[in-house]
Amino acid sequence: MDHPDYLVFSTLYREAYLQCFKQPLQQPVSETESKLFYNQIWEHTGLTIGWRSLKNYSFYVLNHENERQENPSIATLDTLARYVLKAPYTSEVTRKNDEGHHPYWFLYRERYLETPVVNPKKKNWFAVFAALAILVLIFGIAFYWWQTSQAAFSFTDDFKKTDEQSLQNKGWQVVDKNEEYWAKRNHLVNSLTLFTLPGDNWPDTASAPSIQNLLIRKLPETCFKTELQMEGFIPAGEWQQAGLLLLADSNLNSPSIRISLGYNDFFGGNQQPKEVIVQAISTPGNGEKPEEFIHFKILAPDSAVENPVLYGNLKHTALRIEKQGQHYRFLYAGGLTVNDAFKELATKDLIIEPHYVAIFALKGRVKDTPVVPVVIKKFIFQKLPCN
Numbered sequence: 001m002d003h004p005d006y007l008v009f010s011t012l013y014r015e016a017y018l019q020c021f022k023q024p025l026q027q028p029v030s031e032t033e034s035k036l037f038y039n040q041i042w043e044h045t046g047l048t049i050g051w052r053s054l055k056n057y058s059f060y061v062l063n064h065e066n067e068r069q070e071n072p073s074i075a076t077l078d079t080l081a082r083y084v085l086k087a088p089y090t091s092e093v094t095r096k097n098d099e100g101h102h103p104y105w106f107l108y109r110e111r112y113l114e115t116p117v118v119n120p121k122k123k124n125w126f127a128v129f130a131a132l133a134i135l136v137l138i139f140g141i142a143f144y145w146w147q148t149s150q151a152a153f154s155f156t157d158d159f160k161k162t163d164e165q166s167l168q169n170k171g172w173q174v175v176d177k178n179e180e181y182w183a184k185r186n187h188l189v190n191s192l193t194l195f196t197l198p199g200d201n202w203p204d205t206a207s208a209p210s211i212q213n214l215l216i217r218k219l220p221e222t223c224f225k226t227e228l229q230m231e232g233f234i235p236a237g238e239w240q241q242a243g244l245l246l247l248a249d250s251n252l253n254s255p256s257i258r259i260s261l262g263y264n265d266f267f268g269g270n271q272q273p274k275e276v277i278v279q280a281i282s283t284p285g286n287g288e289k290p291e292e293f294i295h296f297k298i299l300a301p302d303s304a305v306e307n308p309v310l311y312g313n314l315k316h317t318a319l320r321i322e323k324q325g326q327h328y329r330f331l332y333a334g335g336l337t338v339n340d341a342f343k344e345l346a347t348k349d350l351i352i353e354p355h356y357v358a359i360f361a362l363k364g365r366v367k368d369t370p371v372v373p374v375v376i377k378k379f380i381f382q383k384l385p386c387n
Contacts, residue, residue, distance in 0.1 A: 005109070008108070008109050009077060011112060012080050012081060012108060013025070016037075016080050017058075021037075021171065025061065027058075028055070029055050030055075030249055031055065031251070033250060034051040034052070036173050037051065040083075041079065045079055045087065046091045047082065047091070047095065048079070048092075049080070053070075053072070057072065074102050074105060075095075077102070078102035078103075081104040081107065081108040084108065085108060087104050112137060153221065153383040154382050155170075155171075155380070156380050157379045158190070158378050159191050159376060159377070159378070159379075167215075171217045171218065173216050174213060175214040175250070176210055176212045176213065176214055177213060178212040181194075181195045181371070184373075185213075191231070191376060192215075193373050193374065193375055194215070194242065194376060195361055195371050195374065196240045196241070196361045196369070197213065197371060198363060199212050199365070201245070201252045201258070202364070203290065211245075211360050211362055213361070214245075216247075216250060216356055217357060218355065218356055219357055221383045222323075224322075224323055225323070225382050226246075227318060227319065227321075228320075228359060228378075229316070229338070229376070229380075230242060230261065230316070230317045230318075230375060230376055231315070232315060232375055233374045234276070235261060235262050237366075238265060238363070238366045238368075239262070239263065239364030239365075240262060240369060241260040241361070242361035243258060243259050243260030243261060243319050244321060244357065244358070245258040245357070245358040246258070246321065246352070246354035246356070247355070247356040247357075247358065248352055248356075249356070253286060255282075255283060255352045257280070257281070257328070257354065258280065258283075259279070260319070260360075261276070261278055261314075261319065262276070262278075262279050263276055263301075264277050264295075273303070274300065274301050275297045275298075275300055276301060278319070278345060279292060280345070282348075282350055282352060293348055294346045296332065298314065299311075299313055313334050316333075316337065316340065317333070324385070324386055324387075326351055327347065327348075328349070329346075330344070330347070331343060332345050357381070359376060359379060361374040
């Protein structure tokens with residue numbers, strides 16, 4: 001690719017990435033991330049760019065050493081430009097018949113690298129103005145990326161809007177969508193409702209890890225605190241749970257950490273009262289056995305039946321994870337009011353370096369456990385100092 005077109009393509013790809021993921025391109029995209037990128041382009045334009053190509057382009061744009069040169073086709077450039085410029089939805093056949101001259105790529109190209117023929121006597125002035133225009137453009141893009149990055153340091157979602165576009169605009173992606181239950185996400189106003197559907201990321205040789213309607217977003221910082229607030233969720237069936245999941249990659253086979261409010265009636269054959277617990281586990285990934293390092297009982301359902309006031313402990317539930325370097329804190333708050341104080345349940349050093357955070361609800365791989373709603377009221381992310 002010629003140098004001027006490379007500059008245009010690089011800017012175009014970065015803009016498309018920013019539009020899709022709501023943060024600047026800083027490292028090559030993963031396989032799962034490139035597939036999400038592919039789906040977003042297809043959903044908004046009706047046209048496709050192979051996910052492998054999107055992944056390779058990220059290496060090319062970031063100018064990683066020893067990466068082979070890329071030469072995207074005019075059709076690919078036009079598709080990216082259509083996505084960035086929010087062109088009308090089309091199809092490959094329609095574009096070929098009506099817009100085979102790929103107007104959006106040339107429009108984008110001319111907008112940012114226009115080189116008209118000028119009178120030689122005015123050439124020096126044109127060069128000055130062109131240079132100034134390019135500097136202004138570069139400054140504008142850099143400032144926009146900086147603003148976006150700064151905004152990413154602190155993020156709160158109270159889920160007052162849960163339509164697809166609003167969630168995407170806030171950086172959320174839905175993985176393994178169950179259309180029937182995803183359509184019920186706005187079951188209650190001013191909240192997001194997930195459901196404890198079959199699935200789990202707990203390693204199992206008989207089943208691949210899967211969590212339906214997993215709401216996932218990229219972590220913009222390495223040191224942070226993230227918090228989930230739920231309302232009225234009382235797990236009452238085997239393996240029902242909901243909470244926060246940190247992932248090293250967006251693939252559920254990757255190393256992970258999760259904290260959840262859940263139901264437990266398994267005691268290795270021992271007879272003990274059923275319980276609602278806060279549980280935290282870390283998983284090395286690749287099918288290796290997890291470690292449970294928090295098992296904190298909130299209440300015993302049998303006792304609550306006799307004394308229903310105990311259910312007030314589950315009126316509001318908040319789970320928080322704080323990370324500074326490899327040091328993690330895990331906290332829980334619960335009770336009748338939203339502002340109940342957090343309790344530290346555990347601190348632990350873990351070598352897992354998460355790049356994604358997700359909200360989940362599941363019931364494991366048990367068929368007979370009922371599917372119940374989980375009302376999510378708020379998600380909070382804040383940057384923390386790493387020292």
